[in-house]
Amino acid sequence: MNQTIGHWIGGAEVAGKSGRTSPVFDPALGVVTKDVALADTAEINAAIAAAAKAFPEWRDYSQARKQGILFKFRELLNERKGELAEIITAEHGKVLSDALGEITRGQEVVEFACGMPHLLKGFYTENASTGVDVYSTRQALGVVGIISPFNFPAMVPMWFFPIAIATGNTVVLKPSEKDPTAALWLAKLWKEAGLPDGVFNVLQGDKLAVDGLLEHPDVQAISFVGSTPIAKYVYEQGAKHGKRVQALGGAKNHMLVLPDADLDLVADSAINAGFGSAGERCMAISVVVAVEPVADPLIEKIVERMNKLTVGDGRRNCDMGPLVTREHRDKVASYIEIANQDGAKVVVDGRGINVDGDANGFWLGPTLIDNVLTSSKVYTEEIFGPVLSIVRVKSYDEGVELINNGAFGNGTAIFTNDGGAARRFQNEIQVGMIGINVPIPVPVAYYSFGGWKNSAFGDTKAHGVEGVHFYTRGKAITSRWLDPSHGGINLGFPQN
Numbered sequence: 001m002n003q004t005i006g007h008w009i010g011g012a013e014v015a016g017k018s019g020r021t022s023p024v025f026d027p028a029l030g031v032v033t034k035d036v037a038l039a040d041t042a043e044i045n046a047a048i049a050a051a052a053k054a055f056p057e058w059r060d061y062s063q064a065r066k067q068g069i070l071f072k073f074r075e076l077l078n079e080r081k082g083e084l085a086e087i088i089t090a091e092h093g094k095v096l097s098d099a100l101g102e103i104t105r106g107q108e109v110v111e112f113a114c115g116m117p118h119l120l121k122g123f124y125t126e127n128a129s130t131g132v133d134v135y136s137t138r139q140a141l142g143v144v145g146i147i148s149p150f151n152f153p154a155m156v157p158m159w160f161f162p163i164a165i166a167t168g169n170t171v172v173l174k175p176s177e178k179d180p181t182a183a184l185w186l187a188k189l190w191k192e193a194g195l196p197d198g199v200f201n202v203l204q205g206d207k208l209a210v211d212g213l214l215e216h217p218d219v220q221a222i223s224f225v226g227s228t229p230i231a232k233y234v235y236e237q238g239a240k241h242g243k244r245v246q247a248l249g250g251a252k253n254h255m256l257v258l259p260d261a262d263l264d265l266v267a268d269s270a271i272n273a274g275f276g277s278a279g280e281r282c283m284a285i286s287v288v289v290a291v292e293p294v295a296d297p298l299i300e301k302i303v304e305r306m307n308k309l310t311v312g313d314g315r316r317n318c319d320m321g322p323l324v325t326r327e328h329r330d331k332v333a334s335y336i337e338i339a340n341q342d343g344a345k346v347v348v349d350g351r352g353i354n355v356d357g358d359a360n361g362f363w364l365g366p367t368l369i370d371n372v373l374t375s376s377k378v379y380t381e382e383i384f385g386p387v388l389s390i391v392r393v394k395s396y397d398e399g400v401e402l403i404n405n406g407a408f409g410n411g412t413a414i415f416t417n418d419g420g421a422a423r424r425f426q427n428e429i430q431v432g433m434i435g436i437n438v439p440i441p442v443p444v445a446y447y448s449f450g451g452w453k454n455s456a457f458g459d460t461k462a463h464g465v466e467g468v469h470f471y472t473r474g475k476a477i478t479s480r481w482l483d484p485s486h487g488g489i490n491l492g493f494p495q496n
């Protein structure tokens, strides 16, 4: 009998009572190792009620006390992140070093949130009118919901909850049902760091739990990350129910390579950004846009490197792990067949690759497809796996037009040694996050993360100052204190 992963409500682990569960796989072994409880309405209400109950006290904790807890959480996370990395690898499949990498990026947001008192300072204008002062403050919203995807079970929740908590909100996190244990581990860490019960809750579940958060009147705001159709749904439903929503969606990221680029750097970057985490990253490079005559020599260098990549169990010393489920692996592999049918050239086919792992794992090796037509589904759809496409263009302008015509706008990169071209690119390109000779331009924690077009709905991005803005609302106060020396009734001591 497998262990069933439960919820974390009001400061304690709570077993699921709905009778509904979902299997959790070890993708490198290809077997179900656990089940996760899926919340019913009573459990959804219980998690929101715990967060609502904890809110007034947590909101009124002094900045100093809040900061102390944030610092402690950061120290514990830093000490023990190896444990969390093992949990991530066992449920997601990414290699251990990459799991540690995602935790480190999440930890940066915790570190940013430790400085929250500085970011919450308001403005003060003395004598805006004679004897009248005007000042501003930002206050917490209340209960906020965070709904996260499978591909970053620690980092994506950490884009949001350190800031939500540091600004005085209470949280209900609904992690992906594919890798639900990381969230529980983080909840226990918060408790150890001294966070009052009910400030951070974990609700395991599926669409029912998401809808519950979207519709409940006590939930003030929703931060969502996932595929574009669900992001759009969450944005619309949340707005309909009067909530503040930021909903980050899918991606199809291009890398534009100009003929003057350093092709060794480009090839290394294409490999890292195309196949890291088996391509299951929203900032993965999916399409290399090669400005001719760059394509042939670049493909040669990429293939040389692909031949050296090792694929296997993420607990071993491999470059790339399995995909998250068999169903997802099969879907990703189906694009290789589509490429063949659409007349593209499959240069390296990742199906049937030799792996350092169990034969039942959800394997698909790095795949390279040349001459992909922009009308093909291989180009138009998000694949979310280790499949890198090459599209050949004749000029910089053609490349920019192609990228700007894309439906998504999460990240993009240009590789060139021409500063003028790079500067034009950053100005002209219709994408939210840009890399210049950097393939995965994920902004650091004190900047904000988010794309354009179908990659993000709502105008406020994750973390950085925009994250602080999202989790607080502003007040402007106009005040006049009469000077007691101004005549009138005065029952105090005599004045000059």
Ligand code: NAD
Pocket: 147, 148, 149, 150, 151, 152, 156, 174, 175, 176, 177, 205, 206, 207, 210, 211, 225, 226, 227, 228, 230, 231, 248, 249, 250, 251, 281, 282, 382, 384, 410, 451, 455
């Ligand atoms: P997903 O959309 O399937 O799931 C995301 C969340 O929504 C999960 O918690 C899931 O339980 C919930 N969900 C699933 N179906 C739902 C439904 N019908 N109604 C309501 N909620 C539902 O995404 P995923 O497969 O877990 O993650 C991969 C996707 O996330 C990719 O598209 C990737 O690009 C995207 N992503 C985007 C970013 C970003 O910053 N833009 C970051 C990470 C991942």
